[in-house]
Amino acid sequence: MGAINTHFVPALDGVAYGLLLFVAAAGLTLLFGIGGVLNIAHGTLFALGGYLAASVSDGSWSSAFLGLAVATVGGTLGGGLLAAGTLPLADRGHLPQALLTFGLSLVGADVLTTVYGTDEHPVVIPKSVNGTVQIFGHVYPTYRLMFIVVASVLALAGTYVLGRTRAGALLRAAADDREMVGAMGYAPWRVHAALCGAAGALAGLAGGLGAPIIGPGPDTADKVLMLSMVVIVLGRPGSVLGAFGAAIAVGEIETLGVSISSNWAPYLLFGLMAVALVVRTFRGSSAVGAGAAAGAHA
Amino acid sequence: MRIPAVLLSRPVRIGVPGAVLAVFLLIAPSSFDGYGISLMSKALALGVLAVSVSILAGYSGLPTMGQAAPFLVGAYTAGVMSTHGHTVGVLQLLCGTLVAAAFAAATGLVAIRTRGVAFLMTTLALGELTVTAAGEWRSLTGGTDGMYGITPIQPLPGMAALSSDRSIYWFVLTATAIVIAVVWWVLRSPVGKLLLACRDHEARMRSAGHPVTRYQWLAYVAAGALAGFGGVLMCTVNAYVSPDDGSFSNSALVLLAVVLGGATSPLGALLGAGLIVATQDWLSGPFPGHGPLLLGLMFIVAVYALPDGVAGIRFRAPKRRGGPA
Amino acid sequence: MFSSRVSVRLRAAVAVGAVTALAAAGCSSSTSSKSSAKGDAPINIGLITALSGSNQALGPDHLNGFQLYLDTHNDMLGGHKVTLKVGDEANGGAAAVPVAKKMIEQDHVLAIAGIVATPTIQAVVPIATAAGVPVVNTGGRPTVKDVSHLWTMSFMSTDPGSSMGPYMAQNVPGSVYAFGPDYQGGYDQLRGFTEAYTKAGGKLANDGGKATFTPFPNTTDFTPFLSKVKASGAKAIYCFYTGQNAIDFVKDWSQSDAKDIPLYAAGFITEGGALKAEGQAAAGIITTMNYSPDISSAANRQFVSAWSQKYNGEAPPATAMYSWDAASVLDQAIAKAGPNPTPDAVNAAIKGMGQIDSPRGTWQLSADTHVPVQKWYLRKVEMDGTALANVKIGDLATIGS
Missing domain, CATH: 3.40.50.2300 (Response regulator)
Incomplete structure (x- = not known):
């Protein structure tokens, strides 16, 4: 009972943090798994969303929603730029695209610090969710609790769109056979642009939603990119459910894991990632299983 | 406008740029000051690392994001030897190479099982773990502040210690030339063709009875050894080692150097590393803090303007379109 | 066909040209600014700080504090016009090695100020010490083997x-x-x-x-x-x-x-x-x-009002004050180092400095560790x-x- 009590907050926080990572990684996994673009500038779009949301926030609900809208639009525009940049490279494999987006991320980081400076930008969130609540005798931030709900809804909506709608079916088809989708009358560049735009919108939205937890600052892009890459690799690129499981697993590793064994905290994330990758390769089994296994052993 | 066939023959395509580079490396130092020379030394050390990445990414089809890890192991080996009074350069190179090879042999057992993006991510994870371990193992490595004030080396027993940037450069250049010549010789032998065949036709090679996984493991170990060699050189150049030398960004930069250089060209990898050092450390001088911006712009331009890499454009004959393959 | 072949060669030419140009520019820049300061001739001071990488949130204050001192003193230190050569230590450590070498070999700086991260101290101080150039450090300060040319304006990390x-x-x-x-x-x-x-x-x-x-x-x-x-x-x-x-x-x-x-x-x-x-x-x-903006002294009032005038009425951070002190210490030391100041003379002058009047109150450098003996608030x-x-x-x- 004592152990459960001690680890309750980290475990709950792992869910919130994991969902944040899921929202952050969703755009990356979509674009990489389906579009084949490993977007190194993904973290930069997340940071852009955060800065935009922070710049309009004044503590009112209307500014909070405006912030999310602006962040999403900003992310979409970034995605459009990405689409235009990567389209000419479409038949040259992964590496040139990764090279390009790496370059874009370096340029983007410089632009963001030039515009917003090197200090972290605080987001002023509405008073009613800025405080704390009591859960089973523990203090916990209200915003993170709300975030769990919002992110869960987003995850369900994403699964629905990808699994049950015509647009989703088209995207899944594009992942398997681009030429076939082309033959159906959808120009490949349109599918590509739609994917990049959607991925950018998701990244911007995630940045806006996540800003009160991972505030926009000069380190944000790198951190989000690194964690998102871990998530999509563990969850198998393109799989929404896989990314969900992996994100929760990584969230728990970063919270419950360090709470249980703080001596090994520095090694936990990448150690378990390496183990999961190798275990999966040896077993040749599904990614979700490996991701969940990594979480269970934490 | 046909290019005469003789200009496209292999000796000319490789020999001419190689000779130009060699002449540049030999005469340039006489007009550089210590700063310029030490940048050239740094570019050579990083170039050796880039060549090791080209063995993996280019010849073996294994794009790595963690090759700075054996590089770091080599650099620390040299640093630890120096603090214990073993300052003979050749000995440091030998030990650094061996320790890095042993490190790669162990990590390779894990990494080589994976392919594609999984390999990329496994090597990234191994690299990050190595950096963390280097920061945590304070009794050996000095922790995150690194090993500093490292004693200058003597190239061979009995020789004087290398006290100037210029003498360090000649040592680094000689060592680099020898090791690159060896790599070149090995890759031009059937070993290189075997690696390329395994890269392009893995299933066919397996069914022909070739132990492809073992070949790739050996390539991984050899690349690790080479990276360790580069790490020792970097330790000599900077007289300083810290976990940051093994960082993800170093691994990514050399992978990009290889892409810039045309994946399967050791010479191109060296040139790519040179371009990166020139951009990051020299060109950015008047714009402090904007080194990453210049690197970023360089990559964007390179992707569109140099589809075959800096070396590829000079080394490869123009493709004939429409004719038989 | 024609155009594609030409463009391949064009690209090749551009690439070769770029490499050659880089090399040539490298040669030419090394020959400039060899002459040392004469009389009240301008002098170069290096300033290394984190302007990119993981410490970039901390870097600008080091630069701004120093620059503010120059702004309020006619860009002069010790009676000489100063050109500030700014370098980026990025993540700290090895990245700063070429930066320091450039300052010493090409810019012939009288002193190097700044430095945010402790790995940068460990990487740069041996190089500066070998060249006889004093380092006036405004960031973290670890234990260092040879402090003969290291002078810390901030504090010992402990x-x-x-x-x-x-x-x-x-x-x-x-x-x-x-x-x-x-x-x-x-x-x-x-x-x-x-x-x-x-x-x-x-x-x-x-x-x-x-x-x-x-x-x-x-x-x-x-x-x-x-x-x-x-x-x-x-x-x-x-x-x-x-x-x-x-x-x-x-x-x-x-x-x-x-x-x-x-x-x-x-x-x-x-x-x-x-x-x-x-x-x-x-x-x-x-x-x-070791500092609070509300300390009541003439030196502090001068510093705080200059800072808030330049930065929208904000209170100055302690880091900017360390950098201000670095400039002030160099100002006095260079003045003492004669009409043709050399790095060695500046180093000796810093060593001989007694009480230093600073916005934080008066302090002096410890003879052993070269770190301020100072009051904490x-x-x-x-x-x-x-x-x-x-x-x-x-x-x-x-x-x-």
Whole structure:
């Protein structure tokens, strides 16, 4: 009972943090798994969303929603730029695209610090969710609790769109056979642009939603990119459910894991990632299983 | 406008740029000051690392994001030897190479099982773990502040210690030339063709009875050894080692150097590393803090303007379109 | 066909041309500015700080403090017109080696100021010492083998903790839970606190009685670490964090089980931009620092008013004050070094310096460690007018040896 009590907050926080990572990684996994673009500038779009949301926030609900809208639009525009940049490279494999987006991320980081400076930008969130609540005798931030709900809804909506709608079916088809989708009358560049735009919108939205937890600052892009890459690799690129499981697993590793064994905290994330990758390769089994296994052993 | 066939023959395509580079490396130092020379030394050390990445990414089809890890192991080996009074350069190179090879042999057992993006991510994870371990193992490595004030080396027993940037450069250049010549010789032998065949036709090679996984493991170990060699050189150049030398960004930069250089060209990898050092450390001088911006712009331009890499454009004959393959 | 072949060769030519141009430019720039300063000839001063990479939130204050001194002194140090050569240490360490070499070999700087991260100190000081160039350091200061050319304007990394330890042992009715980031500067900071605190009779509440170190720079969520504090029965927290870590730690602390447990810290946790980002979450935090903008002295008033005039009425962070002092120390030393100042003469002049009048009060350099012997202040984050500020609430010990 004592152990459960001690680890309750980290475990709950792992869910919130994991969902944040899921929202952050969703755009990356979509674009990489389906579009084949490993977007190194993904973290930069997340940071852009955060800065935009922070710049309009004044503590009112209307500014909070405006912030999310602006962040999403900003992310979409970034995605459009990405689409235009990567389209000419479409038949040259992964590496040139990764090279390009790496370059874009370096340029983007410089632009963001030039515009917003090197200090972290605080987001002023509405008073009613800025405080704390009591859960089973523990203090916990209200915003993170709300975030769990919002992110869960987003995850369900994403699964629905990808699994049950015509647009989703088209995207899944594009992942398997681009030429076939082309033959159906959808120009490949349109599918590509739609994917990049959607991925950018998701990244911007995630940045806006996540800003009160991972505030926009000069380190944000790198951190989000690194964690998102871990998530999509563990969850198998393109799989929404896989990314969900992996994100929760990584969230728990970063919270419950360090709470249980703080001596090994520095090694936990990448150690378990390496183990999961190798275990999966040896077993040749599904990614979700490996991701969940990594979480269970934490 | 046909290019005469003789200009496209292999000796000319490789020999001419190689000779130009060699002449540049030999005469340039006489007009550089210590700063310029030490940048050239740094570019050579990083170039050796880039060549090791080209063995993996280019010849073996294994794009790595963690090759700075054996590089770091080599650099620390040299640093630890120096603090214990073993300052003979050749000995440091030998030990650094061996320790890095042993490190790669162990990590390779894990990494080589994976392919594609999984390999990329496994090597990234191994690299990050190595950096963390280097920061945590304070009794050996000095922790995150690194090993500093490292004693200058003597190239061979009995020789004087290398006290100037210029003498360090000649040592680094000689060592680099020898090791690159060896790599070149090995890759031009059937070993290189075997690696390329395994890269392009893995299933066919397996069914022909070739132990492809073992070949790739050996390539991984050899690349690790080479990276360790580069790490020792970097330790000599900077007289300083810290976990940051093994960082993800170093691994990514050399992978990009290889892409810039045309994946399967050791010479191109060296040139790519040179371009990166020139951009990051020299060109950015008047714009402090904007080194990453210049690197970023360089990559964007390179992707569109140099589809075959800096070396590829000079080394490869123009493709004939429409004719038989 | 024609165009594609031409463009291939064109690209090749461009690439070769670019490489040659780089090389040629490298040659030519080395021959310039060889002549040393004559009479009141202009001089070059190097300033290394973090303008990109993981410490970039800390870097600009080092530059701005120095620049402000130059702005308010006609761009002169010791009677010579100064050209400031700024270099980026990026993540610190090896990245700064070429920067320092360029300053020494090409710019022939009289001194190098700045330096944020302790690995940069370890990488740069041996090079500067070999060239006889003094380093006037304004950031973290680790233990260094040869301090003959290293002069620290800030503090020894152990000093903030050493000043706070005895105070907390006397004033906190129970044990203290200690946190720091997992790198050398963090170990030094926490070692300073733990040694002084336990020596004065205090006891750490952490598991195993040792301070907790959080992974750096990857920790963004401190909630799991903070969840242990309440259960440990600690009556206070002491920590050292800077930059983004500081902001995340304060926000998470203010919304955790530990929010009723008072937070004590080394002053950087609520300096400058960090305090702005933390906002109300930081209210009530008690810190130790060798500076507070509300110190009443002529030197401080001059500095604070110059800073707030240039930066929208804001209060200056301590880091900017260290850099201001670096410029002021160089100003006096260069003046003493004669009409043709050399790095050696400047180094000797700094060594011979007595009491230094500074916005923080007067201080002097320790003869052994070359670190300030100075007073530490107790500060609390309170509303000061319309904004939160670090308000001085008492004096701590004078530290330095």
